[in-house]
Amino acid sequence: xQEVTQIPAALSVPEGENLVLNCSFTDSxxxxxxxFRQDPGKGLTSLLLIQSSQREQTSGRLNASLDKSSGxxxxxxxxxxxxxxxxYLCAVNSYNQGGKLIFGQGTELSVKP
Amino acid sequence: NAGVTQTPKFQVLKTGQSMTxxxxxxxxxNSMYWYRQDPGMGLRLIYYSASEGTTDKGEVPNGYNVSRLxxxxxxxxxxxxxxxxxxxxxxxxxxxxxxxxxxxxxxxQLSVL
Numbered sequence: 001x002q003e004v005t006q007i008p009a010a011l012s013v014p015e016g017e018n019l020v021l022n023c024s025f026t027d028s029x030x031x032x033x034x035x036f037r038q039d040p041g042k043g044l045t046s047l048l049l050i051q052s053s054q055r056e057q058t059s060g061r062l063n064a065s066l067d068k069s070s071g072x073x074x075x076x077x078x079x080x081x082x083x084x085x086x087x088y089l090c091a092v093n094s095y096n097q098g099g100k101l102i103f104g105q106g107t108e109l110s111v112k113p
Numbered sequence: 114n115a116g117v118t119q120t121p122k123f124q125v126l127k128t129g130q131s132m133t134x135x136x137x138x139x140x141x142x143n144s145m146y147w148y149r150q151d152p153g154m155g156l157r158l159i160y161y162s163a164s165e166g167t168t169d170k171g172e173v174p175n176g177y178n179v180s181r182l183x184x185x186x187x188x189x190x191x192x193x194x195x196x197x198x199x200x201x202x203x204x205x206x207x208x209x210x211x212x213x214x215x216x217x218x219x220x221x222q223l224s225v226l
Binding site for chain 1: 117153154155156157158161163171172203205210211213214215216217218219220
């Protein structure tokens, strides 16, 4: 059974710092991995989707990498801003789950001015 | 472009009452999903509809029923609400099943007393 873990559960950084959020998964037979952002009281917004054949995806100040063999993905946020404060979730779509996404519990990020 | 719209945003029920959560998407997506989000449990899939005319159980289907009314609309029904169904419910859609970016609604906060 696929399990997705995100560590740390919470992170606080000063504005301007570059930071890395981690996601690990137990079954490397995946179709893809998605990173989402969730603001308090809101739904999830998809940030980046990495297919299993890709190593990384970039969107603006965000860069997500994928290492299937080690069961890891990282979300790199450059030059963090207070507006980046939110919970970041990763979700894995694996063969053995029949196409259903399995979510991690998220990292709550706070960027202090 | 509204994306995924859920109603209601908030609801309080008494144990044993029934209700239907409505979801509509205007992106011409084939696949739609219902998730629940609970503290410490993350997001869990309740039911999904891979395409119009089909529905399937997810990870936690007990106590729920769904209807894919047409390509745009996917409703979730609680026949006899229980306190364990207190949660935040999210509807989501994707262009196709299994390998696509997910788009989420803003959620329904449900309390069952």
